[in-house]
Amino acid sequence: MVIHSFAKVNLFLEIINKRPDNYHNLNTFFERISLRDKIILKTRRDNLIKIYCSDPHVPLGKSNLCWQAAKLLQDKSKIKKGLDIKITKHIPVGAGLGGGSSNAASILSALNKLWRLGLSKNRLAALGAQLGSDVPFFIYDTPFAQGQGRGEKIHLLKKLNRVKLWHILVVPKIHVSTPRIYKRWDACLSGRQACLPAGRAFSGLTKPASNVKIIISKLTKKNLLFEPSLLFNSLEPVTLKLYPEVRRIKEKLKRLGLKNILMSGSGGTVFAIIPSAEEAAALAKRLKKEGGPWRAFAVSTV
Numbered sequence: 001m002v003i004h005s006f007a008k009v010n011l012f013l014e015i016i017n018k019r020p021d022n023y024h025n026l027n028t029f030f031e032r033i034s035l036r037d038k039i040i041l042k043t044r045r046d047n048l049i050k051i052y053c054s055d056p057h058v059p060l061g062k063s064n065l066c067w068q069a070a071k072l073l074q075d076k077s078k079i080k081k082g083l084d085i086k087i088t089k090h091i092p093v094g095a096g097l098g099g100g101s102s103n104a105a106s107i108l109s110a111l112n113k114l115w116r117l118g119l120s121k122n123r124l125a126a127l128g129a130q131l132g133s134d135v136p137f138f139i140y141d142t143p144f145a146q147g148q149g150r151g152e153k154i155h156l157l158k159k160l161n162r163v164k165l166w167h168i169l170v171v172p173k174i175h176v177s178t179p180r181i182y183k184r185w186d187a188c189l190s191g192r193q194a195c196l197p198a199g200r201a202f203s204g205l206t207k208p209a210s211n212v213k214i215i216i217s218k219l220t221k222k223n224l225l226f227e228p229s230l231l232f233n234s235l236e237p238v239t240l241k242l243y244p245e246v247r248r249i250k251e252k253l254k255r256l257g258l259k260n261i262l263m264s265g266s267g268g269t270v271f272a273i274i275p276s277a278e279e280a281a282a283l284a285k286r287l288k289k290e291g292g293p294w295r296a297f298a299v300s301t302v
C-alpha cells in the first residue's frame with residue numbers, strides 16, 4: 001500500500017495559556033500544503049513493526065511516531081500481523097511543518113483501511129492525539145482547519161475547501177526543538193529571560209492584531225493576500241531570538257519585498273503567501289540558486 005503524507009503550516013498560532021499538564025492551550029489555524037512524504041506499507045509474516053527511512057535524522061525505533069501509531073492500532077485491534085514501513089522523506093524534520101505528525105496520521109488512516117477496523121475519523125483523531133498535538137488535523141483530510149486545546153481539537157471549515165494559496169517555504173538547515181521553544185516562551189512570560197531583540201515588545205504579552213475569524217472571513221471572500229499584521233505566531237519572537245538562522249531568513253524574505261511572512265509552528269520554517277504559482281516557483285528557484293543555508297520550496301494548499 002502506497003500513501004502520501006502532507007505537511008502543514010500554521011497561518012495563525014496564539015498561545016492562550018500554560019496548562020497544568022505543561023502543554024499550552026492554543027488557538028491556531030492549520031493549512032495542509034503540497035509538500036509530502038511517500039510511505040510504503042507491507043505486511044510482514046511475523047508481528048514486528050520495522051521502520052526504514054531515507055532521512056538519517058529520523059529515529060527508526062520506538063520513538064518514531066509511525067512505529068507508535070502502528071503499535072497503537074495493533075494493540076487496540078489485537079491484530080497479529082506485523083508491518084514494514086518505508087518512508088521517503090521530503091518534508092524537512094524539526095522544521096515546524098508537522099512531518100512526523102502527518103506520517104503518524106497517515107499510518108492510522110491507512111491501517112484502519114488495511115485491517116478493516118472501521119474506526120470513525122473522530123476515533124482515529126482521539127487516538128492520534130495520544131501521539132502528538134498536530135496528529136488529529138491530518139486525520140481529517142482537510143485543507144484548512146482551526147485547532148484549539150493543545151491544537152488537537154479540530155474545527156473543520158468546509159466552506160474553505162476550494163480555497164488555494166501559494167507559498168514559498170524557506171527552511172533553515174537546523175532542527176528546532178519544540179519543547180525548548182515552549183519552555184523559553186514560559187520563561188519569557190515570567191520575565192526571567194531577555195527574549196527579544198532590544199526595543200521590541202514581547203508578543204506573548206500583547207494581543208495579536210488579528211484572529212482566526214478574520215483570516216477565515218478573508219479566505220471565504222477569496223481575499224488571498226492579507227494585511228501583514230493578520231498572520232501571527234506567539235512563538236516566532238522566541239525562535240527568532242534563539243536561532244539567528246531563522247531571523248536571517250525572515251529578514252531575507254522581507255528584503256525580497258514580500259509582505260505576508262510568518263514562521264510556522266515552533267519553527268524554523270518561514271513561509272510567505274505569494275500571489276501565483278509562477279511567482280512562487282520563480283522565488284524558490286532564485287533562493288535555491290543563491291545556495292544560502294536553507295532549502296526553498298514552492299507549495300500550495302492541498
Ligand code: C5P
Pocket residue numbers: 022023024025026131132133134149150151178179180182
Ligand atoms: O504534542 P507534541 O508531542 O507535538 O508536543 C511536543 C512538545 O511541544 C510538548 O512536549 C510540549 O513541550 C510542547 N507543546 C506545548 N503545547 C502544545 C503543543 C506542544 O507545550 N499545545
